[in-house]
Amino acid sequence: MKMTKDRHVVVSADFAGYPLKEAVKAHLQARGWSVTDLTPTLDDAPMYQRAGFMVGAKIAEGEFEKALAFCGTGMGIHVAASKCPHVHAAVAETVPAALRASTANNCNVLAMGAFYTAPRLAMAMADAFLESSFGDGYENWRGFAEYHQLGFDECENFDYEAYKANGFELVDKPTVTMGPEPSGLAY
Template sequence: MKIAIGSDHGGYGLKELIRKHLQEKGFDIKDFGTDSTASVDYPDFAKAVGEAVVAGEFQRGILICGTGIGISIAANKIPGVRCALVGDCFSAKATRQHNDANILALGERVVGPGLALEIVDIWLSAEFEGGRHQGRVDKIADIEKKYTL
């Protein structure tokens, strides 16, 4: 599976940990930055990862900032992105199974490294169940289409 990953300065440390973890597991990772803890703007990285996932270059994306809130809001402005901010294992599984989330957002200042890696592993292994959930995902896409200029 090809995974796009990106963060701002507030998520840089966790991004590096997750990137290395996934490379060791054999995933094909592209790091969209940032490359240090120097202050940068999270929308830039949300845009880069989100556009790459929607374009089909990557099956999934992972975004990290200090809380995960700003970067997930920015990513969800891109039509076709279903970015879920997750802080627990149950939600990591459910957002894949029920919402077909294609981008995971995490907050480095909120989720510890051990839990973050567990969330990532669960999220990447879970599959969309379709069925009754497909209609709901389709309704999300319909809302998106209505408000896309």
Template sequence: MSKVVIGADNLGLPLKDVLVEHLKSKGHDVTDIGTNTSDPVDYPGVGRRLAEKIAAGEYERGILVCGTGAGMAIVANKVPGVRAVCVTDPYTAERAIASNNAQVITMGAQITGPSVAKMLADIYLANEFQAERSGKKVAQIDALDAETRKAG
């Protein structure tokens, strides 16, 4: 089973809690980095904290939840070395890891219900990167990431 880190802002809190319980019941080692309050929490802080844990190699996979999933994906993708994909359907959840080697998926609690979110997380965590097919493309993404880090 996977070692997964998960986080959310206050809008994503209820769905995050559902996912934490579901993933633990499936045998995954889940670390919840919050939020654990319904008080307003700005998503950039949570997204950055999770993405930095991924970039540091503390976790191989992460899940972020906010209202739409879009904001968290933008934040996570700003952290060097992290690839995040907002998932809303089974095919994207599979291809996020299989084609793009995304270490993070994001979801929107205001657009994705609990049953679908659990299914998407299961699909993402059950699949692996298909390096023989997509390795060259991901290497190009990594090179761009390194290039922009140098320039910055």
């Protein structure tokens, strides 16, 4: 698997997200990242859902640890990527949201919308997402990792048919208690 610690990432975009993808890709490459681009030319940029399936498949197949996806809003490509197994995609429009997607929600795909996100903001969001890992910054918050790991695990292993058969309730609902929020956390 190509890991972010080794500075590897995969990207894709539709026609609307293509210019933003190009700006972020150039930024990452200038910072030493190896960027695998599934949509290297505008002519290669498929419809948003197909670009999402492409990048999601690279995560689902275990080829890459994290990915970046770009469309007009970030919404459509995020939904499509999320249809692939083991993809935990997020849409972000701020640096704190991109950071939190990685550190708290353990997301492996970050989607951005070129209609709403300026290139320099997208570069900073990519840096925040790619250069952080689950639990970073919350080491002193008792129960934080366990609480968010439970959320990740329940999403990863969600069985809709079992949920439906159980009256739309989880069959097994373990709990985790978080301690008080440490002072000084901004997000």
